[in-house]
Amino acid sequence: MxxxxxxxxxxxxxxxxxxxxxxxxxxxxxxxxxxxxxxxxxxxxxxxxxxxxxxxxxxxxxxxxxxxxxxxxxxxxxxxxxxxxxxxxxxxxxxxxxxxxxxxxxxxxxxxxxxxxxxxxxxxxxxxxxxxxxxxxxxxxxxxxxxxxxxxxxxxxxxxxxxVANTLRLLKLPERVKDYVREGRLTAGHARALVGAADPEGLAARIVEEGMTVRDAEALAQAPKAVEPAKAEKARREKDADTKALEKSLSDLLGLAVAIEHKDGGAGEVRIRYRTLEQLDEVCRRLRD
The missing domain is CATH 3.90.1530.10 (Conserved hypothetical protein from pyrococcus furiosus pfu- 392566-001, ParB domain)
Structure with a gap:
């Protein structure tokens, strides 16, 4: 047998x-x-x-x-x-x-x-x-x-x-992502996080450029799934020119990506994306000054 x-x-x-x-x-x-x-x-x-x-x-x-x-x-x-x-x-x-x-x-x-x-x-x-x-x-x-x-x-x-199943899933990735794995620039853990992602090539390039850990790569790949596509598209449509200008102004000031989301009743939230603790410390320092 x-x-x-x-x-x-x-x-x-x-x-x-x-x-x-x-x-x-x-x-x-x-x-x-x-x-x-x-x-x-x-x-x-x-x-x-x-x-x-x-x-x-x-x-x-x-x-x-x-x-x-x-x-x-x-x-x-x-x-x-x-x-x-x-x-x-x-x-x-x-x-x-x-x-x-x-x-x-x-x-x-x-x-x-x-x-x-x-x-x-x-x-x-x-x-x-x-x-x-x-x-x-x-x-x-x-x-x-x-x-x-x-x-x-x-x-x-x-x-x-x-x-075995997770390893075989890597064959579904685009050739450019596979090249990163062959070259040793992405590990198997990084690559597995990208299977099924909306833009695996773009995410792979960012992971390599920023030297992300596997955990960071998993969070990055899952981030778009946290918001339903229809809601995300609605939020993008509702973001007016003034909000975009304010986002750019804050991003230029902090040197980090900033997103402003308006909610009902005039409330909202400001999100600042940082990659290292040093960047977070710098944001805190500027807010205290």
Whole structure:
């Protein structure tokens, strides 16, 4: 059954990868063997798509000094004798190329496409090597190609179903917002706050520009929902030129966004938006002067 197979793979990852904490010394250990580096190929289905140059440079330096500590997990390449396709460990392979290694240690596993993709996702997720979008695309592959449910995925990778669901929701974001995530300018928490927002691109740009926390981003994304669209539109229509001029005057004076809302009976409220406690202190100081 699929579910039993999923559980087996989830529990068996450590055994497949091996617990090899010692530097590579050239001898075969734990089923690992050395193969010429040119006989190892990248996996086009690898969920991991981005490899930071600085990280690769640091790892390449470590490889020069200590070798590859943990063998690369591979499987035989179809129709290519003595050639292997990477399941997990592409970053180590790329670093080994930069370091000028002629051979790399590998662990060979004869697995199906589905099992290879499962292992690649599990290995990367457990090491937090994937960014949130890469993780989401990996989940989407398993669902589209192998009929997984979100509950199945949660059991395979050791995450909750809600984690899987929230990660998949990131794929609904506009490409510009996804770019922020890929570039590391937005975290998964920031991005999740923008799913379903009225203007995710505009909000994302503001979050990045102002360096907002995830909590700030959530408050920003939810703010438009606090007022019903019809009421908000009515308030905008009723704001006359004098009120707008007064808002601008106060904003110029304080250096902060100011909103004036009139209510029935001549009452109303003035809202001043600040981003730091220092800005609030400055407002208080000006009011006391």
């Amino acid at each position: 699929v579910m039993a197979d999923n559980r087996r793979l989830g529990r068996g990852l450590a055994a497949l990868l091996g617990d090899m904490a010692e530097p590579d010394t050239g001898s075969d250990r734990g089923g690992a063997k050395r193969v010429p580096i040119e006989f190892v190929r990248a996996n086009p289905r690898n969920p991991r798509r981005s490899f930071a140059e600085a990280d690769l440079a640091d790892l390449a330096q470590s490889v020069r000094e200590k070798g590859i500590v943990q063998p690369i997990l591979v499987r035989p390449a179809r129709g290519m004798p003595n050639v292997f396709e990477i399941i997990a460990g592409e970053r180590r392979w790329r670093a080994a190329q930069r370091a000028g290694l002629h051979e790399v240690p590998v662990l060979v596993q004869d697995v199906t496409d589905k099992e290879a993709l499962e292992l690649a996702i599990i290995e990367n997720v457990q090491r937090t090597d994937l960014n949130a979008l890469e993780e989401a695309y990996g989940y989407e592959q398993l669902i589209a190609e192998f009929g997984y449910t979100q509950q199945d995925l949660g059991q395979v990778i050791g995450k909750s179903r809600s984690h």
